[in-house]
Amino acid sequence: LGQRRMAFLREYAEQNGCTLYEALRRTREDEIFRGTKAGQYISLIEYYTTLADTRPVSELLAAILNESGYEAMLRTEGSQERLDNLAELKQSIYEYETSCGEECTLEHYLKHVALFTNADTAEAPDKVKLMTVHSAKGLEFPYVFLCAMNEGVFPGRKTVTLPGMEEERRLAFVAVTRAEKRLYLSESAGRSFDGAPKYPSRFLLDIGEENLEYTKPPRADLIADAREYIAHSERFLPERAAESAFATGTRVKHAILGEGTVEEVDLERGAYVVRFDCMETSRAISFKAKLEKVEG
Numbered sequence: 001l002g003q004r005r006m007a008f009l010r011e012y013a014e015q016n017g018c019t020l021y022e023a024l025r026r027t028r029e030d031e032i033f034r035g036t037k038a039g040q041y042i043s044l045i046e047y048y049t050t051l052a053d054t055r056p057v058s059e060l061l062a063a064i065l066n067e068s069g070y071e072a073m074l075r076t077e078g079s080q081e082r083l084d085n086l087a088e089l090k091q092s093i094y095e096y097e098t099s100c101g102e103e104c105t106l107e108h109y110l111k112h113v114a115l116f117t118n119a120d121t122a123e124a125p126d127k128v129k130l131m132t133v134h135s136a137k138g139l140e141f142p143y144v145f146l147c148a149m150n151e152g153v154f155p156g157r158k159t160v161t162l163p164g165m166e167e168e169r170r171l172a173f174v175a176v177t178r179a180e181k182r183l184y185l186s187e188s189a190g191r192s193f194d195g196a197p198k199y200p201s202r203f204l205l206d207i208g209e210e211n212l213e214y215t216k217p218p219r220a221d222l223i224a225d226a227r228e229y230i231a232h233s234e235r236f237l238p239e240r241a242a243e244s245a246f247a248t249g250t251r252v253k254h255a256i257l258g259e260g261t262v263e264e265v266d267l268e269r270g271a272y273v274v275r276f277d278c279m280e281t282s283r284a285i286s287f288k289a290k291l292e293k294v295e296g
Contacts, residue, residue, distance in 0.1 A: 001036060008032055021045070044068060052106040057093050060106060075138045083138045090135045133175045144179035149187040149201040151229065162237045172203040189222075199226035245287070246272060251294035254285065259294055 001009075008030075013023040028038045048064055065071045065086075074082050096109055129141070148154065155168035176183055187200045200218065205227065246252055250262045252274065260276035271284045272291070285291065 001033075001038070005032055005036070041068075054105075056097060057104065057106050057109045058090075058097055061090065061093060080138070087129075087131060087135050087139060091129070091131055133171050136178050137174055140178055140180050142179075142181045143184070144175075144182075145184045145186070146175050147186050149185050149204050151199040151201055151226070151233075152192060152196075154201050154203065160237070165234075165237060169203065172201075176203075176207075197225070199229055202226075202230045205230070246291065246293065252291040253294050254289070254291055257283070 009020050009023045009027070012018075012027060013020050016023065016026075018026075024033075024038060025042055027033065028042060033039075044064070044067060048060060052060065071083075071086060074086065092113065093109065096112055097104060100108070100112075146154075154172065155165060159165050159168050176185075185204060187204065188198055190198055192198055200223070205223070246262050246265070248262055248265055251259060252262060252272075253259045254274075254276065257274075257276045258278050260274040260279075262272050263275050263282055264273035266273060266284070270287045272287070273282050274285050274291075275282045
């Protein structure tokens, strides 16, 4: 809004005994705000105020940051201190929802943080920050640890298209470039919960050997198996996710199972979840299976 408009709002708020936001809401039609997005800002706040009691705090924050463009603006400006503050807010919300459950609302969270004192929030000299790769964008740290650099974790098991894999690769680039002095990468051995062998991430194998130091060098046969697995999986990655012919709620007919209703469309698995009239439980039916739309 600029210094002149902010001075106007402070003066109005002081004279009328209200908050700056309330002052803006009351004076948004004033000549001084012509040509600004004050009205859009107020509409944004009031819209999400109506959702505050029904949506998790993390969802509210993500939606507001996305729709307002605030975080994108900070990254464009290079406002590192404000980005750090935003990362701390995200981490605080994550920790609160992890301990109290996502059903906790904004009101619960605000009451929770209101109990903190300056001593509680003072920066400790030796402190580990735990965050997602997304929340680390734009930030840098002297030492960075990336854990679980395994196939099926990073890149994720649900990455099923070439564009999706490229997005994972970009995230990996963001992750490894957060370190100022030293980067530590780890992956786990053994087998996954489904019995499949654990392979090191393709993003680890993309790093030149001259740039790596090992606490324990990986076995040559493990690296060879990992490269073979990765090459095989990349061969079958489609350019885009499978498209569905039927929307949720559509009545369909299967040659054997009869008629039913599409309850869910799972694009990642390329399947419909259908509740057939003759069955008590829903069934996953591949997009490739022949289904006919029931008219009327």
